[in-house]
Amino acid sequence: MFPVPLLLPLLLAPGSATVAPGVTARTLAPCYSADLRPAAGSLVSAVGCTVLLTAPALRGSRAVSWEYRAGSEDGVILSYGFHHPPNVSHLYEKRVTFNESNLSLQVVLQRGDSRLYRLRALEEATTWFHLHVVEPLSQPKIVGNSWVEAGSNTKLVCNVLQGKADAYWWMKNGVLLVESERIQFVENTTLCILRASISDSGYYTCIVSNAVSQNETSFLLKVHHYTNVVLPVMLTCVVIGSLAGVFVWYQRREDSCDNCCRTGSVLL
Numbered sequence: 001m002f003p004v005p006l007l008l009p010l011l012l013a014p015g016s017a018t019v020a021p022g023v024t025a026r027t028l029a030p031c032y033s034a035d036l037r038p039a040a041g042s043l044v045s046a047v048g049c050t051v052l053l054t055a056p057a058l059r060g061s062r063a064v065s066w067e068y069r070a071g072s073e074d075g076v077i078l079s080y081g082f083h084h085p086p087n088v089s090h091l092y093e094k095r096v097t098f099n100e101s102n103l104s105l106q107v108v109l110q111r112g113d114s115r116l117y118r119l120r121a122l123e124e125a126t127t128w129f130h131l132h133v134v135e136p137l138s139q140p141k142i143v144g145n146s147w148v149e150a151g152s153n154t155k156l157v158c159n160v161l162q163g164k165a166d167a168y169w170w171m172k173n174g175v176l177l178v179e180s181e182r183i184q185f186v187e188n189t190t191l192c193i194l195r196a197s198i199s200d201s202g203y204y205t206c207i208v209s210n211a212v213s214q215n216e217t218s219f220l221l222k223v224h225h226y227t228n229v230v231l232p233v234m235l236t237c238v239v240i241g242s243l244a245g246v247f248v249w250y251q252r253r254e255d256s257c258d259n260c261c262r263t264g265s266v267l268l
């Protein structure tokens with residue numbers, strides 16, 4: 001069909017592969033969030049960490065350049081002609097280290113560095129290497145009422161302030177929560193508790209994770225009996241003889257349910 005692939009091995013040095021050479025990359029220590037093993041083809045690393053890109057010797061390397069591709073935009077990170085110090089693009093200025101003897105490139109990663117990278121010489125270039133740069137997650141913030149009346153519905157929302165979470169899960173007093181008729185997870189950030197009971201009191205932990213990090217935060221929820229609060233008040237009211245007033249007030253309190261978890265009201 002295509003004679004070219006059959007001829008290529010003859011043109012290249014014996015034993016060499018027919019495919020274009022590839023870049024190898026690894027995250028350098030110290031980087032507590034990313035995997036430090038070297039990878040070919042693609043690598044996931046974290047904002048703030050340093051990545052070392054290396055390439056095998058290329059034909060025509062009297063001049064080389066490290067290049068990037070982002071969508072339809074191509075650019076030169078650094079070009080080097082062996083007689084002068086390398087020229088570095090302003091996008092990567094002050095955060096790349098180039099080794100002039102082995103042509104490797106170290107990059108201190110920023111948000112937005114998720115791109116394709118390659119080393120190009122005069123006659124040959126490596127294949128594109130895909131670098132995924134992920135921002136480590138900061139501690140999430142749980143928003144909700146910490147003092148909730150028994151029988152009412154309540155919700156806790158877990159907000160990630162920095163980075164993008166791929167997964168959310170919840171624990172209560174250190175035990176993983178599973179969904180049930182009364183415990184529901186909505187839009188993956190929100191925990192809904194329907195018809196809260198005293199036994200729902202406790203420490204709720206929201207755990208968030210992405211490819212390079214995991215973080216968590218806890219929240220103390222206290223569910224109290226309405227009657228505990230209302231009984232002394234009722235007695236006082238009885239003493240002053242305004243029983244009707246209490247009745248009306250009691251009814252109004254009953255109706256003021258937090259209708260936070262709409263799916264829940266269907267079940268009621």
Ligand SMILES: *[C@@H]1O[C@H](CO)[C@@H](O)[C@H](O)[C@H]1NC(C)=O
Nearest residue numbers: 063079080081082084086087
């Ligand atoms: C680096 O920049 C200088 C000045 O702009 C230019 O003369 C030189 O050719 C460049 N070197 C390479 C390798 O691109």
Ligand SMILES: *[C@@H]1O[C@H](CO)[C@@H](O)[C@H](O)[C@H]1NC(C)=O
Nearest residue numbers: 097098099100101102103104
């Ligand atoms: C550059 O790479 C060579 C060969 O791997 C190594 O011996 C040398 O120490 C490196 N230079 C620097 C400045 O790290």
Ligand SMILES: *[C@@H]1O[C@H](CO)[C@@H](O)[C@H](O)[C@H]1NC(C)=O
Nearest residue numbers: 052054055099102103104106
């Ligand atoms: C090349 O140079 C870099 C930086 O100086 C060094 O870390 C690396 O071990 C060297 N060798 C190879 C094969 O990349």
Ligand SMILES: *[C@@H]1O[C@H](CO)[C@@H](O)[C@H](O)[C@H]1NC(C)=O
Nearest residue numbers: 136137138139213214215216
């Ligand atoms: C959680 O985020 C805080 C910043 O909000 C950070 O200092 C801490 O190191 C993170 N924890 C983990 C385990 O990544």
Ligand SMILES: *[C@@H]1O[C@H](CO)[C@@H](O)[C@H](O)[C@H]1NC(C)=O
Nearest residue numbers: 165166167168186187188189
């Ligand atoms: C959150 O849930 C929505 C659907 O409710 C889904 O499309 C989205 O991918 C989820 N996001 C995460 C980070 O889990």
